[in-house]
Amino acid sequence: MKKIIALLLAVVMVVGMAAMFTGCKKNEVGKVYYLNFKPEADEAWQALAKEYTELTGVEVKVVTAASGTYSDTLNTEMAKTDAPTLFQCGNAQGLIDWGEYCLDFTGTDVLAEMTTSDFNLKDENGAVKAIGYCYEAFGIIVNKELLKTAGYEVSEIKDFASLKAIAEDIHARAAELGFDAFASSGLDGSSSWRFSGHLANMPLYYEFRDDKVTEQPATIKGTYLDAYKNIWDLYINNSSADKTSLSTATGDMSQAEFGTGKAVFWQQGTWEYANLVGEKYNMKPENLQMLPIYCGVEGEENAALCCGTENCWAVNAKASDADIDATLDFLKWVVTSESGTKMMAEQFGPIPFKAAKEPANVFFADANKLIADGKYTVTWAFNHTPNVDEWRAGVVSALTDYSAGNGDWDAVKTAFVDGWATQYNKQHG
Amino acid sequence: MSKKSNDGSAVNSWLIRRPIKKWFPLFILPTFLCFIIGFIWPFLQGIYLSFCNFMTPTDAKWVGFSNYVKAFQDPSFGRAFWNTAGFAVVSIILINVIAFAIAYALTQKMRGSNLFRTVFFMPNLIGGVVLGYIWSMIFDAILKNYSTYLTANPTYGFWGLVILVAWQQIGYIMIIYIAGLQAVSEDMLEAARIDGANSWQTLFRVTIPNVMPSVTICTFLTLTNSFKMFDQNMALTEGFPIITMADGSQIKTTELLALNIYSTYNINKNWHGVAQAKAVIFFILVATLAIAQLSATRKKEVQQ
Numbered sequence: 001m002k003k004i005i006a007l008l009l010a011v012v013m014v015v016g017m018a019a020m021f022t023g024c025k026k027n028e029v030g031k032v033y034y035l036n037f038k039p040e041a042d043e044a045w046q047a048l049a050k051e052y053t054e055l056t057g058v059e060v061k062v063v064t065a066a067s068g069t070y071s072d073t074l075n076t077e078m079a080k081t082d083a084p085t086l087f088q089c090g091n092a093q094g095l096i097d098w099g100e101y102c103l104d105f106t107g108t109d110v111l112a113e114m115t116t117s118d119f120n121l122k123d124e125n126g127a128v129k130a131i132g133y134c135y136e137a138f139g140i141i142v143n144k145e146l147l148k149t150a151g152y153e154v155s156e157i158k159d160f161a162s163l164k165a166i167a168e169d170i171h172a173r174a175a176e177l178g179f180d181a182f183a184s185s186g187l188d189g190s191s192s193w194r195f196s197g198h199l200a201n202m203p204l205y206y207e208f209r210d211d212k213v214t215e216q217p218a219t220i221k222g223t224y225l226d227a228y229k230n231i232w233d234l235y236i237n238n239s240s241a242d243k244t245s246l247s248t249a250t251g252d253m254s255q256a257e258f259g260t261g262k263a264v265f266w267q268q269g270t271w272e273y274a275n276l277v278g279e280k281y282n283m284k285p286e287n288l289q290m291l292p293i294y295c296g297v298e299g300e301e302n303a304a305l306c307c308g309t310e311n312c313w314a315v316n317a318k319a320s321d322a323d324i325d326a327t328l329d330f331l332k333w334v335v336t337s338e339s340g341t342k343m344m345a346e347q348f349g350p351i352p353f354k355a356a357k358e359p360a361n362v363f364f365a366d367a368n369k370l371i372a373d374g375k376y377t378v379t380w381a382f383n384h385t386p387n388v389d390e391w392r393a394g395v396v397s398a399l400t401d402y403s404a405g406n407g408d409w410d411a412v413k414t415a416f417v418d419g420w421a422t423q424y425n426k427q428h429g
Numbered sequence: 430m431s432k433k434s435n436d437g438s439a440v441n442s443w444l445i446r447r448p449i450k451k452w453f454p455l456f457i458l459p460t461f462l463c464f465i466i467g468f469i470w471p472f473l474q475g476i477y478l479s480f481c482n483f484m485t486p487t488d489a490k491w492v493g494f495s496n497y498v499k500a501f502q503d504p505s506f507g508r509a510f511w512n513t514a515g516f517a518v519v520s521i522i523l524i525n526v527i528a529f530a531i532a533y534a535l536t537q538k539m540r541g542s543n544l545f546r547t548v549f550f551m552p553n554l555i556g557g558v559v560l561g562y563i564w565s566m567i568f569d570a571i572l573k574n575y576s577t578y579l580t581a582n583p584t585y586g587f588w589g590l591v592i593l594v595a596w597q598q599i600g601y602i603m604i605i606y607i608a609g610l611q612a613v614s615e616d617m618l619e620a621a622r623i624d625g626a627n628s629w630q631t632l633f634r635v636t637i638p639n640v641m642p643s644v645t646i647c648t649f650l651t652l653t654n655s656f657k658m659f660d661q662n663m664a665l666t667e668g669f670p671i672i673t674m675a676d677g678s679q680i681k682t683t684e685l686l687a688l689n690i691y692s693t694y695n696i697n698k699n700w701h702g703v704a705q706a707k708a709v710i711f712f713i714l715v716a717t718l719a720i721a722q723l724s725a726t727r728k729k730e731v732q733q
Contacts, residue, residue, distance in 0.1 A: 071695065079485040097484060097698045189667075247578045247669075248569050387696055394679045397580070397671035406581045411673070418677040427697055429499070 030326030035084035037070035090310030102129035130312035134348035138269035160296040171238035183263035184241030186249030196392035204381035231295035304370035308380025387423035496706035509689035517655035532606030550600040561664020580669035586683035609643030659687035
């Protein structure tokens with residue numbers, strides 16, 4: 001008899017606990033949970049979220065995934081009861097994975113605020129699954145002051161040949177000048193995407209342009225891999241970094257080298273502007289300029305910067321209605337309010353929204369000037385990469401071996417071309 | 430009359446046993462609940478998900494055995510299995526032999542043996558990821574002198590991992606051996622001495638047979654640890670270098686099973702179920718090996 005009572009008591013305890021949990025869950029006021037994927041913008045988002053909460057009383061939680069762990073974090077967080085209501089879904093791969101989690105933006109206030117739909121991601125039915133909230137450009141950032149010290153002007157760099165001549169001259173005089181041509185091209189995970197992703201965009205872009213590819217191709221030919229080799233060789237041969245230690249050289253190292261005036265050139269993007277002119281390095285905006293990546297392709301003197309975006313907001317369609325509404329309201333406030341647009345301009349540069357503020361970021365001025373001069377924008381062809389993390393890992397591994405003299409360029413080609421087909425099959429397999 | 434010591438016989442008293450027998454379900458319940466929430470339920474859900482295509486566990490769609498077919502067709506899985514098997518054999522032998530040797534040395538009468546025990550045990554207190562990054566720096570700093578680096582070839586990565594894991598686990602295994610060695614009765618060792626056994630004979634004929642229970646538990650721990658090795662593997666080499674084979678398939682040459690499962694999961698949505706299927710296969714494999722090992726070493730244990 002007592003045994004039965006004990007069991008009954010236990011059951012009551014469990015049920016009571018469960019009831020408590022479900023009891024807490026019900027709340028009518030929506031809240032926002034933003035899973036941010038840009039660590040460099042974390043502070044700004046936190047501050048903005050706090051301001052919005054003070055203003056409206058709506059809870060806004062911003063969590064930032066550590067560098068390079070966004071997709072893992074998104075996976076984990078999405079499986080939770082309190083899943084993110086706002087996240088990034090930036091490319092074709094993202095749509096495959098998260099398509100059914102993406103709310104259709106059609107008819108929302110925030111979509112009506114946009115000035116262009118060029119950066120938005122749509123599914124095959126035309127539903128707007130993610131909106132590109134900013135665009136970015138990358139290229140070779142130049143420290144004009146150092147370049148002048150070495151006896152050159154930015155205007156002298158017009159194509160690969162001129163870039164090569166200047167870089168090699170600076171490297172040869174590095175000891176005397178006190179700085180080198182390129183910042184280290186680290187192949188550690190925090191830096192390798194600059195080359196397996198951004199630099200690899202050059203051969204991909206030109207090949208796709210020639211072959212008129214507009215959708216993800218099942219195979220690629222690697223027509224312009226010689227150009228890729230040209231620029232990669234230039235980077236690693238004209239830098240103070242030891243070629244055998246690139247596998248462990250980090251992104252922060254290269255940032256510090258450029259930021260503290262130890263290197264003239266640094267391949268990076270517009271998003272680094274705030275870091276460079278910020279307290280840490282205090283670089284002067286007038287000393288900074290971003291050049292197109294020249295790699296020895298015919299006609300490249302007419303190239304502009306590489307512009308595109310992977311920064312697309314998606315609203316979790318599986319969140320509660322109240323949370324979805326709260327999230328859409330928050331987004332609208334971010335792109336229309338004074339503090340929201342100010343923060344966006346500071347962190348992300350020009351944003352495609354009506355109320356956007358003019359950014360101070362000189363790199364965007366560079367991008368716009370080149371386009372205004374009638375040069376062609378190098379679009380982000382790498383957004384088509386199949387199974388992107390694995391494909392890039394293969395290229396990085398081969399590049400590491402090649403750079404250290406431990407493997408040949410053919411291995412890079414194989415990883416690039418055959419790896420593409422393999423990962424395409426895997427992605428669709 | 431000698432002082433009465435607490436030999437535990439009171440627990441056998443009817444007065445104590447009866448309420449325990451009646452009320453034990455209540456006392457077991459909290460732990461049992463934790464066990465269900467933390468182990469049984471996720472485990473069953475994991476098995477279910479291995480038959481599904483899913484992005485998050487809440488939106489699973491049943492697909493039958495196709496995940497298992499894909500798992501077995503994946504060449505990287507086989508490669509990871511052989512990597513793991515090789516790693517397990519080497520590290521089990523290395524860790525147990527060295528740990529036993531150190532334990533044996535530290536149970537002899539010597540000054541400072543407590544200090545040494547503490548020092549040897551300490552690496553075990555550092556987390557695997559931290560160790561992985563620290564050791565990758567150490568290895569790279571050393572290899573730099575020879576103009577090479579840790580991920581230059583699979584052999585470096587393999588032995589790097591062996592060294593790391595040995596360094597980390599020897600202390601822990603050593604503690605278990607020390608406990609076992611201290612339990613070997615002095616009488617038996619004295620009898621062996623009187624019978625004229627030399628120290629090697631004493632070690633192999635008396636001491637080792639008597640510490641077989643420790644050997645059982647230590648091989649079990651090192652076996653399962655080697656198979657489940659994940660964080661150290663990820664932080665040290667992340668599977669690098671990657672080789673693109675002639676048929677285009679890409680192999681991560683220093684990837685062990687657990688990391689393979691993890692990277693399979695990260696390919697995309699359609700591979701989540703495959704990773705889950707691999708995890709189930711992995712569980713069956715580790716369980717089978719562990720049971721086989723337990724029954725094999727148990728036979729060698731002597732009854733005292």
